[in-house]
Amino acid sequence: MKMRHVLAGFGVLVLAAGLAACSGGSGDSSGGDAFAGKITGTITVLTNRTDIVNTTFKKYAKEFEKAYPGTNVKFEAITNYEQDVTTRLGSGNAGDVALIPTAVGRAQLPQFFEPLGSEASVSKTYRFVANQSYNGKAYGIPTYGSTMGFVYNKDVWKQAGITALPKTPSEFLDDLKQIKSKTSATPYYTNYHDQWPLSQWNGDSGLTNNVDAVNDLNTNKAPWSGKTYVNISDSLLFDIVHDGLSEVDPTTTAWESSKGYLAQGQIATMYLGSWAITQMQDAATKAGKSADSIGYMPFPYQVKGTYYAALAPDYLQGVTKASKNKPTAYAWANWFAKKSGYADLNGGVGATVGSKNPATLNNFAKLGVKYVEQAPAPKGKENLQNQIMKESQIDLSGGIYRQKLVDVARGAASGTKASYFASLNQAWGQAVADNAG
Numbered sequence: 001m002k003m004r005h006v007l008a009g010f011g012v013l014v015l016a017a018g019l020a021a022c023s024g025g026s027g028d029s030s031g032g033d034a035f036a037g038k039i040t041g042t043i044t045v046l047t048n049r050t051d052i053v054n055t056t057f058k059k060y061a062k063e064f065e066k067a068y069p070g071t072n073v074k075f076e077a078i079t080n081y082e083q084d085v086t087t088r089l090g091s092g093n094a095g096d097v098a099l100i101p102t103a104v105g106r107a108q109l110p111q112f113f114e115p116l117g118s119e120a121s122v123s124k125t126y127r128f129v130a131n132q133s134y135n136g137k138a139y140g141i142p143t144y145g146s147t148m149g150f151v152y153n154k155d156v157w158k159q160a161g162i163t164a165l166p167k168t169p170s171e172f173l174d175d176l177k178q179i180k181s182k183t184s185a186t187p188y189y190t191n192y193h194d195q196w197p198l199s200q201w202n203g204d205s206g207l208t209n210n211v212d213a214v215n216d217l218n219t220n221k222a223p224w225s226g227k228t229y230v231n232i233s234d235s236l237l238f239d240i241v242h243d244g245l246s247e248v249d250p251t252t253t254a255w256e257s258s259k260g261y262l263a264q265g266q267i268a269t270m271y272l273g274s275w276a277i278t279q280m281q282d283a284a285t286k287a288g289k290s291a292d293s294i295g296y297m298p299f300p301y302q303v304k305g306t307y308y309a310a311l312a313p314d315y316l317q318g319v320t321k322a323s324k325n326k327p328t329a330y331a332w333a334n335w336f337a338k339k340s341g342y343a344d345l346n347g348g349v350g351a352t353v354g355s356k357n358p359a360t361l362n363n364f365a366k367l368g369v370k371y372v373e374q375a376p377a378p379k380g381k382e383n384l385q386n387q388i389m390k391e392s393q394i395d396l397s398g399g400i401y402r403q404k405l406v407d408v409a410r411g412a413a414s415g416t417k418a419s420y421f422a423s424l425n426q427a428w429g430q431a432v433a434d435n436a437g
Helices: 056-067 081-091 106-112 154-159 169-182 196-202 229-242 255-263 276-286 326-339 359-367 384-392 400-409 417-434
Strands: 041-047 071-077 097-099 145-153 269-273 294-297 306-313 316-319 370-372
Touching (some): 097 326, 145 276, 196 269, 255 276, 276 294, 276 359, 306 359
Parallel strands (some): 041 071, 041 097
16 A cells, blocks of 8 residues: 655655664664664564555565664554554554654644654755744654555557647646547546545645645635646546546556456556556566566646646655654654655655655656645644644545545535535635634
8 A cells, every 4th residue: 555645735645854774873862862872673564555565565674674774563453544544643652663644634643753853954854844844843754755646557558549638728628538438447446445646635735836725725715616637637527427438436446456357458547656656567577578668757737838747755664652752763764765765665765865856657648747846834833723723624635535526526416516515615615714824
Protein backbone atom coordinates (compact mmCIF):
# COMPACT_ATOMS: atom_id res chain seq x y z
CA MET A 1 0.00 0.00 0.00
CA LYS A 2 0.96 3.61 -0.19
CA MET A 3 -0.41 7.00 -0.14
CA ARG A 4 0.06 10.59 0.93
CA HIS A 5 -0.41 13.79 1.45
CA VAL A 6 1.87 13.97 -0.93
CA LEU A 7 0.48 16.11 -1.97
CA ALA A 8 -2.20 16.46 0.02
CA GLY A 9 -1.50 19.78 0.44
CA PHE A 10 -0.71 16.26 -1.05
CA GLY A 11 -0.82 17.42 0.59
CA VAL A 12 -0.92 15.67 0.18
CA LEU A 13 2.72 13.06 3.11
CA VAL A 14 10.38 17.07 7.79
CA LEU A 15 13.34 16.93 8.88
CA ALA A 16 15.92 16.22 11.02
CA ALA A 17 19.11 17.89 10.97
CA GLY A 18 22.09 16.12 9.92
CA LEU A 19 23.09 12.96 11.53
CA ALA A 20 26.52 11.82 10.54
CA ALA A 21 25.12 9.64 7.88
CA CYS A 22 26.38 6.14 8.15
CA SER A 23 29.02 6.26 10.81
CA GLY A 24 28.55 4.23 13.91
CA GLY A 25 28.92 7.24 16.16
CA SER A 26 26.35 9.27 18.02
CA GLY A 27 23.88 11.55 16.26
CA ASP A 28 24.07 15.26 15.68
CA SER A 29 23.02 17.13 18.81
CA SER A 30 21.02 19.70 16.84
CA GLY A 31 17.94 17.59 17.40
CA GLY A 32 18.09 18.25 21.13
CA ASP A 33 18.94 16.39 24.32
CA ALA A 34 16.24 13.80 23.62
CA PHE A 35 18.50 12.31 20.95
CA ALA A 36 21.73 12.39 22.92
CA GLY A 37 23.17 9.02 23.84
CA LYS A 38 24.42 5.87 22.21
CA ILE A 39 22.75 4.59 19.07
CA THR A 40 21.99 1.01 20.05
CA GLY A 41 19.12 -1.28 20.98
CA THR A 42 15.78 -2.03 19.37
CA ILE A 43 13.29 0.31 17.71
CA THR A 44 9.88 -0.29 16.17
CA VAL A 45 9.07 1.56 12.97
CA LEU A 46 5.47 1.92 11.79
CA THR A 47 4.88 1.88 8.03
CA ASN A 48 2.02 1.89 5.55
CA ARG A 49 3.99 -0.26 3.11
CA THR A 50 2.31 -3.59 3.72
CA ASP A 51 3.45 -4.70 0.27
CA ILE A 52 7.23 -4.54 0.91
CA VAL A 53 7.55 -4.68 4.69
CA ASN A 54 8.79 -8.29 4.60
CA THR A 55 11.13 -7.80 1.65
CA THR A 56 12.63 -4.39 0.88
CA PHE A 57 12.23 -3.07 4.42
CA LYS A 58 14.06 -6.05 5.87
CA LYS A 59 16.95 -5.20 3.56
CA TYR A 60 16.90 -1.63 4.86
CA ALA A 61 16.98 -2.90 8.42
CA LYS A 62 20.05 -5.04 7.74
CA GLU A 63 21.86 -2.10 6.15
CA PHE A 64 21.06 0.19 9.05
CA GLU A 65 22.07 -2.43 11.61
CA LYS A 66 25.38 -2.84 9.78
CA ALA A 67 25.95 0.92 9.87
CA TYR A 68 25.03 1.02 13.56
CA PRO A 69 26.20 -2.21 15.24
CA GLY A 70 24.11 -3.22 18.20
CA THR A 71 20.85 -1.92 16.78
CA ASN A 72 17.75 -3.89 15.80
CA VAL A 73 14.94 -2.51 13.63
CA LYS A 74 11.47 -4.03 13.76
CA PHE A 75 8.58 -2.99 11.52
CA GLU A 76 4.84 -2.92 11.96
CA ALA A 77 2.91 -2.54 8.71
CA ILE A 78 -0.58 -1.07 9.00
CA THR A 79 -3.17 -1.24 6.23
CA ASN A 80 -5.56 1.46 7.46
CA TYR A 81 -2.62 3.63 8.45
CA GLU A 82 -4.23 7.06 8.78
CA GLN A 83 -7.08 6.07 11.05
CA ASP A 84 -5.29 3.44 13.12
CA VAL A 85 -2.11 5.39 13.81
CA THR A 86 -3.96 8.62 14.58
CA THR A 87 -5.86 6.69 17.25
CA ARG A 88 -2.74 4.95 18.56
CA LEU A 89 -0.78 8.15 18.97
CA GLY A 90 -3.25 9.21 21.64
CA SER A 91 -2.56 6.06 23.63
CA GLY A 92 1.21 6.28 23.25
CA ASN A 93 1.29 3.07 21.22
CA ALA A 94 2.81 4.26 17.96
CA GLY A 95 6.26 2.72 18.07
CA ASP A 96 9.52 4.67 18.08
CA VAL A 97 9.29 6.05 14.55
CA ALA A 98 6.01 6.73 12.80
CA LEU A 99 4.91 8.31 9.55
CA ILE A 100 3.10 11.43 10.74
CA PRO A 101 -0.62 11.06 9.86
CA THR A 102 -2.07 13.91 7.84
CA ALA A 103 -4.89 14.09 10.40
CA VAL A 104 -2.45 15.33 13.05
CA GLY A 105 -2.65 19.13 13.07
CA ARG A 106 0.57 21.09 13.36
CA ALA A 107 -0.40 22.42 16.77
CA GLN A 108 -0.64 18.79 17.89
CA LEU A 109 2.86 17.85 16.73
CA PRO A 110 4.57 18.74 20.05
CA GLN A 111 2.09 16.50 21.83
CA PHE A 112 2.99 13.37 19.88
CA PHE A 113 6.45 13.89 18.37
CA GLU A 114 9.88 15.13 19.41
CA PRO A 115 11.18 18.36 17.86
CA LEU A 116 14.11 17.63 15.58
CA GLY A 117 15.72 21.06 15.59
CA SER A 118 14.78 24.49 14.29
CA GLU A 119 12.97 24.71 10.99
CA ALA A 120 15.74 26.93 9.66
CA SER A 121 18.58 24.57 10.55
CA VAL A 122 16.81 21.44 9.37
CA SER A 123 15.93 23.15 6.07
CA LYS A 124 19.62 23.29 5.24
CA THR A 125 19.63 19.51 4.92
CA TYR A 126 16.10 18.53 3.92
CA ARG A 127 13.38 19.71 1.60
CA PHE A 128 9.71 20.18 2.53
CA VAL A 129 10.57 21.18 6.09
CA ALA A 130 7.65 23.57 6.52
CA ASN A 131 5.10 20.82 5.94
CA GLN A 132 5.57 19.43 9.44
CA SER A 133 6.91 22.33 11.45
CA TYR A 134 5.33 24.30 14.27
CA ASN A 135 6.49 27.40 16.10
CA GLY A 136 9.78 27.36 14.24
CA LYS A 137 10.58 23.73 15.05
CA ALA A 138 10.65 20.74 12.69
CA TYR A 139 8.97 17.49 13.69
CA GLY A 140 9.33 15.16 10.72
CA ILE A 141 11.89 13.92 8.22
CA PRO A 142 10.60 13.52 4.65
CA THR A 143 10.81 10.12 3.03
CA TYR A 144 10.67 11.68 -0.45
CA GLY A 145 8.63 14.08 -2.56
CA SER A 146 6.26 13.45 -5.41
CA THR A 147 3.74 15.08 -7.68
CA MET A 148 0.27 14.19 -8.91
CA GLY A 149 -1.15 12.86 -12.15
CA PHE A 150 -2.87 10.00 -13.91
CA VAL A 151 -1.02 6.72 -14.25
CA TYR A 152 -2.25 4.98 -17.36
CA ASN A 153 -1.73 2.03 -19.67
CA LYS A 154 -0.23 3.43 -22.86
CA ASP A 155 -1.26 0.40 -24.93
CA VAL A 156 -4.93 0.80 -24.01
CA TRP A 157 -4.95 4.51 -24.78
CA LYS A 158 -3.22 3.82 -28.09
CA GLN A 159 -5.67 1.03 -28.90
CA ALA A 160 -8.48 3.54 -28.38
CA GLY A 161 -6.90 5.74 -31.01
CA ILE A 162 -5.86 8.55 -28.65
CA THR A 163 -2.75 10.26 -29.95
CA ALA A 164 -2.51 13.39 -27.78
CA LEU A 165 -2.86 13.83 -24.03
CA PRO A 166 -5.89 15.82 -22.85
CA LYS A 167 -5.51 19.47 -21.85
CA THR A 168 -8.96 19.99 -20.33
CA PRO A 169 -11.35 17.95 -18.17
CA SER A 170 -13.80 17.68 -21.08
CA GLU A 171 -11.07 16.30 -23.36
CA PHE A 172 -10.16 13.79 -20.66
CA LEU A 173 -13.78 12.63 -20.39
CA ASP A 174 -14.00 12.29 -24.17
CA ASP A 175 -10.86 10.14 -24.11
CA LEU A 176 -12.31 7.86 -21.43
CA LYS A 177 -15.50 7.52 -23.48
CA GLN A 178 -13.38 6.55 -26.47
CA ILE A 179 -11.58 3.93 -24.38
CA LYS A 180 -14.93 2.54 -23.26
CA SER A 181 -16.25 2.25 -26.78
CA LYS A 182 -13.13 0.94 -28.49
CA THR A 183 -11.51 -1.32 -25.88
CA SER A 184 -12.53 -3.84 -23.25
CA ALA A 185 -10.75 -1.93 -20.46
CA THR A 186 -12.41 -0.11 -17.60
CA PRO A 187 -11.59 3.52 -18.50
CA TYR A 188 -11.07 4.65 -14.91
CA TYR A 189 -10.73 2.80 -11.61
CA THR A 190 -11.68 4.61 -8.38
CA ASN A 191 -10.26 2.17 -5.80
CA TYR A 192 -13.31 3.21 -3.77
CA HIS A 193 -13.28 0.26 -1.38
CA ASP A 194 -9.88 0.99 0.18
CA GLN A 195 -10.98 4.61 0.58
CA TRP A 196 -7.51 6.17 0.92
CA PRO A 197 -6.92 6.24 -2.88
CA LEU A 198 -9.79 8.72 -3.16
CA SER A 199 -7.82 11.11 -0.97
CA GLN A 200 -5.40 11.43 -3.86
CA TRP A 201 -7.97 13.67 -5.55
CA ASN A 202 -7.06 16.35 -3.03
CA GLY A 203 -3.48 16.08 -4.14
CA ASP A 204 -2.99 18.44 -7.03
CA SER A 205 -3.20 21.73 -5.20
CA GLY A 206 -0.79 23.10 -7.78
CA LEU A 207 -2.94 22.72 -10.89
CA THR A 208 -4.18 26.34 -10.85
CA ASN A 209 -0.64 27.73 -10.35
CA ASN A 210 -1.50 29.23 -6.97
CA VAL A 211 1.00 28.74 -4.14
CA ASP A 212 -1.74 29.66 -1.65
CA ALA A 213 -4.37 27.32 -3.10
CA VAL A 214 -4.55 25.35 0.16
CA ASN A 215 -4.43 28.33 2.50
CA ASP A 216 -7.11 30.09 0.45
CA LEU A 217 -9.58 27.34 1.32
CA ASN A 218 -9.49 28.53 4.93
CA THR A 219 -11.27 31.76 3.98
CA ASN A 220 -13.34 30.50 1.04
CA LYS A 221 -16.93 29.85 2.07
CA ALA A 222 -17.77 28.07 -1.20
CA PRO A 223 -14.69 26.20 -2.44
CA TRP A 224 -16.79 23.75 -4.49
CA SER A 225 -17.45 26.48 -7.01
CA GLY A 226 -15.30 28.57 -9.31
CA LYS A 227 -11.71 27.78 -10.23
CA THR A 228 -10.48 26.25 -6.98
CA TYR A 229 -8.45 23.09 -7.27
CA VAL A 230 -10.93 21.12 -5.16
CA ASN A 231 -13.85 22.09 -7.38
CA ILE A 232 -11.93 21.31 -10.55
CA SER A 233 -10.70 17.92 -9.33
CA ASP A 234 -13.86 16.76 -7.52
CA SER A 235 -15.98 17.83 -10.52
CA LEU A 236 -13.91 15.63 -12.80
CA LEU A 237 -14.18 12.67 -10.41
CA PHE A 238 -17.95 13.12 -10.21
CA ASP A 239 -18.32 13.33 -13.99
CA ILE A 240 -16.17 10.23 -14.56
CA VAL A 241 -18.41 8.15 -12.32
CA HIS A 242 -21.68 9.77 -13.41
CA ASP A 243 -20.89 9.13 -17.07
CA GLY A 244 -20.32 5.42 -16.41
CA LEU A 245 -16.60 5.55 -17.09
CA SER A 246 -15.47 3.81 -13.89
CA GLU A 247 -15.89 0.27 -12.55
CA VAL A 248 -19.45 -1.06 -12.32
CA ASP A 249 -19.38 -1.81 -8.59
CA PRO A 250 -16.87 0.38 -6.69
CA THR A 251 -17.54 -1.46 -3.43
CA THR A 252 -15.60 -4.45 -4.81
CA THR A 253 -12.41 -2.64 -5.79
CA ALA A 254 -9.06 -3.81 -4.41
CA TRP A 255 -5.92 -1.68 -4.34
CA GLU A 256 -3.27 -4.39 -4.60
CA SER A 257 -5.14 -6.16 -7.39
CA SER A 258 -5.64 -2.91 -9.28
CA LYS A 259 -1.91 -2.68 -10.01
CA GLY A 260 -2.06 -5.91 -11.99
CA TYR A 261 -5.30 -4.91 -13.68
CA LEU A 262 -3.76 -1.69 -14.98
CA ALA A 263 -0.53 -3.40 -15.97
CA GLN A 264 -2.44 -6.00 -17.99
CA GLY A 265 -4.72 -3.48 -19.65
CA GLN A 266 -7.92 -4.36 -17.80
CA ILE A 267 -7.87 -0.84 -16.36
CA ALA A 268 -6.86 2.16 -18.44
CA THR A 269 -6.34 4.94 -15.91
CA MET A 270 -6.02 5.79 -12.19
CA TYR A 271 -5.32 9.10 -10.41
CA LEU A 272 -2.39 8.70 -8.04
CA GLY A 273 0.78 10.35 -6.83
CA SER A 274 3.92 9.79 -8.86
CA TRP A 275 5.03 7.32 -6.20
CA ALA A 276 2.67 4.86 -7.92
CA ILE A 277 4.54 4.80 -11.24
CA THR A 278 7.23 2.36 -10.13
CA GLN A 279 4.64 0.13 -8.45
CA MET A 280 2.68 -0.09 -11.69
CA GLN A 281 5.86 -0.69 -13.69
CA ASP A 282 6.80 -3.52 -11.33
CA ALA A 283 3.32 -4.99 -11.77
CA ALA A 284 3.74 -4.82 -15.54
CA THR A 285 7.05 -6.64 -15.38
CA LYS A 286 5.56 -9.34 -13.16
CA ALA A 287 2.72 -9.75 -15.66
CA GLY A 288 5.17 -10.25 -18.50
CA LYS A 289 4.49 -6.81 -19.92
CA SER A 290 6.91 -3.99 -20.62
CA ALA A 291 7.41 -1.40 -17.89
CA ASP A 292 7.33 1.14 -20.72
CA SER A 293 3.63 0.40 -21.16
CA ILE A 294 2.98 2.46 -18.02
CA GLY A 295 2.58 6.18 -18.61
CA TYR A 296 2.00 9.21 -16.42
CA MET A 297 0.12 12.33 -17.47
CA PRO A 298 -0.58 15.62 -15.68
CA PHE A 299 -4.07 16.59 -14.55
CA PRO A 300 -5.94 17.75 -17.67
CA TYR A 301 -5.98 21.45 -16.87
CA GLN A 302 -3.81 24.27 -18.09
CA VAL A 303 -3.21 27.89 -17.14
CA LYS A 304 -2.35 29.99 -20.18
CA GLY A 305 -1.25 26.90 -22.09
CA THR A 306 0.90 25.39 -19.35
CA TYR A 307 0.35 22.36 -17.10
CA TYR A 308 1.06 22.92 -13.42
CA ALA A 309 1.42 20.18 -10.83
CA ALA A 310 1.91 20.08 -7.09
CA LEU A 311 5.23 19.07 -5.62
CA ALA A 312 5.02 18.01 -2.01
CA PRO A 313 6.40 15.46 0.42
CA ASP A 314 5.03 12.01 0.88
CA TYR A 315 4.74 10.96 4.51
CA LEU A 316 7.32 12.34 6.93
CA GLN A 317 8.82 10.21 9.68
CA GLY A 318 8.69 11.49 13.22
CA VAL A 319 10.25 10.27 16.46
CA THR A 320 7.39 9.62 18.84
CA LYS A 321 7.21 11.19 22.27
CA ALA A 322 6.56 7.77 23.74
CA SER A 323 9.72 6.23 22.26
CA LYS A 324 12.08 4.66 24.80
CA ASN A 325 14.99 4.72 22.36
CA LYS A 326 14.99 8.17 20.77
CA PRO A 327 18.69 8.32 19.79
CA THR A 328 18.32 5.23 17.61
CA ALA A 329 14.92 6.32 16.30
CA TYR A 330 16.42 9.68 15.26
CA ALA A 331 19.35 7.94 13.59
CA TRP A 332 16.97 5.70 11.65
CA ALA A 333 14.87 8.60 10.34
CA ASN A 334 17.98 10.40 9.08
CA TRP A 335 19.55 7.28 7.60
CA PHE A 336 16.32 6.31 5.86
CA ALA A 337 16.00 9.71 4.20
CA LYS A 338 19.65 9.89 3.13
CA LYS A 339 20.88 6.37 2.54
CA SER A 340 18.10 3.83 2.05
CA GLY A 341 17.31 4.59 -1.58
CA TYR A 342 13.59 4.61 -0.78
CA ALA A 343 13.04 7.74 -2.89
CA ASP A 344 14.51 6.01 -5.95
CA LEU A 345 12.38 2.94 -5.28
CA ASN A 346 9.29 5.11 -5.45
CA GLY A 347 10.42 7.23 -8.37
CA GLY A 348 10.31 10.15 -5.97
CA VAL A 349 12.14 13.40 -5.52
CA GLY A 350 14.81 12.90 -2.86
CA ALA A 351 14.31 14.29 0.62
CA THR A 352 17.63 16.10 0.77
CA VAL A 353 18.26 19.58 -0.59
CA GLY A 354 19.43 19.50 -4.20
CA SER A 355 17.86 16.15 -5.09
CA LYS A 356 16.99 15.74 -8.76
CA ASN A 357 13.67 14.69 -10.20
CA PRO A 358 13.48 10.97 -11.08
CA ALA A 359 13.49 9.54 -14.59
CA THR A 360 9.87 8.48 -14.12
CA LEU A 361 8.89 12.15 -14.47
CA ASN A 362 10.73 12.70 -17.75
CA ASN A 363 7.40 12.92 -19.56
CA PHE A 364 6.39 15.84 -17.35
CA ALA A 365 9.60 17.58 -18.40
CA LYS A 366 8.82 16.97 -22.08
CA LEU A 367 5.33 18.40 -21.61
CA GLY A 368 6.74 21.47 -19.89
CA VAL A 369 4.94 20.80 -16.62
CA LYS A 370 5.87 23.34 -13.95
CA TYR A 371 5.86 22.38 -10.27
CA VAL A 372 4.16 24.33 -7.52
CA GLU A 373 4.97 23.96 -3.82
CA GLN A 374 2.31 25.23 -1.48
CA ALA A 375 3.13 28.02 0.94
CA PRO A 376 2.99 27.02 4.60
CA ALA A 377 0.11 28.16 6.74
CA PRO A 378 0.61 31.61 8.32
CA LYS A 379 1.93 31.70 11.86
CA GLY A 380 -0.86 31.00 14.30
CA LYS A 381 -3.01 29.41 11.57
CA GLU A 382 -1.18 26.09 11.35
CA ASN A 383 -4.13 24.08 12.66
CA LEU A 384 -6.91 26.15 11.09
CA GLN A 385 -7.67 23.84 8.18
CA ASN A 386 -7.74 20.79 10.42
CA GLN A 387 -10.24 22.60 12.63
CA ILE A 388 -12.40 23.53 9.64
CA MET A 389 -12.32 19.94 8.43
CA LYS A 390 -13.30 18.70 11.86
CA GLU A 391 -16.20 21.11 12.30
CA SER A 392 -17.49 20.73 8.75
CA GLN A 393 -17.00 16.96 8.86
CA ILE A 394 -15.40 17.14 5.44
CA ASP A 395 -12.18 15.13 5.40
CA LEU A 396 -10.55 17.15 2.64
CA SER A 397 -7.34 15.11 2.89
CA GLY A 398 -9.18 11.82 3.32
CA GLY A 399 -11.60 9.66 1.37
CA ILE A 400 -14.90 9.62 3.24
CA TYR A 401 -16.68 12.55 1.62
CA ARG A 402 -15.39 11.46 -1.79
CA GLN A 403 -16.92 8.04 -1.26
CA LYS A 404 -20.21 9.88 -0.80
CA LEU A 405 -19.43 11.86 -3.95
CA VAL A 406 -18.97 8.61 -5.87
CA ASP A 407 -22.19 7.22 -4.40
CA VAL A 408 -24.18 10.28 -5.49
CA ALA A 409 -22.58 10.22 -8.94
CA ARG A 410 -23.47 6.55 -9.52
CA GLY A 411 -26.99 6.86 -8.11
CA ALA A 412 -26.36 4.86 -4.93
CA ALA A 413 -27.13 7.96 -2.84
CA SER A 414 -29.66 10.69 -3.49
CA GLY A 415 -28.74 14.02 -4.99
CA THR A 416 -26.95 15.61 -7.91
CA LYS A 417 -23.53 17.19 -8.35
CA ALA A 418 -25.06 20.60 -7.78
CA SER A 419 -26.89 19.57 -4.61
CA TYR A 420 -23.96 17.65 -3.16
CA PHE A 421 -21.47 20.43 -3.84
CA ALA A 422 -23.94 22.91 -2.34
CA SER A 423 -24.06 20.83 0.85
CA LEU A 424 -20.26 20.75 0.96
CA ASN A 425 -20.12 24.51 0.53
CA GLN A 426 -22.69 25.04 3.25
CA ALA A 427 -20.84 22.88 5.78
CA TRP A 428 -17.40 24.21 4.87
CA GLY A 429 -18.58 27.81 4.69
CA GLN A 430 -20.14 27.63 8.15
CA ALA A 431 -16.93 26.22 9.61
CA VAL A 432 -14.89 28.95 7.91
CA ALA A 433 -17.20 31.59 9.37
CA ASP A 434 -17.03 30.04 12.84
CA ASN A 435 -13.22 30.08 12.76
CA ALA A 436 -12.78 33.53 11.21
CA GLY A 437 -10.68 36.08 13.02
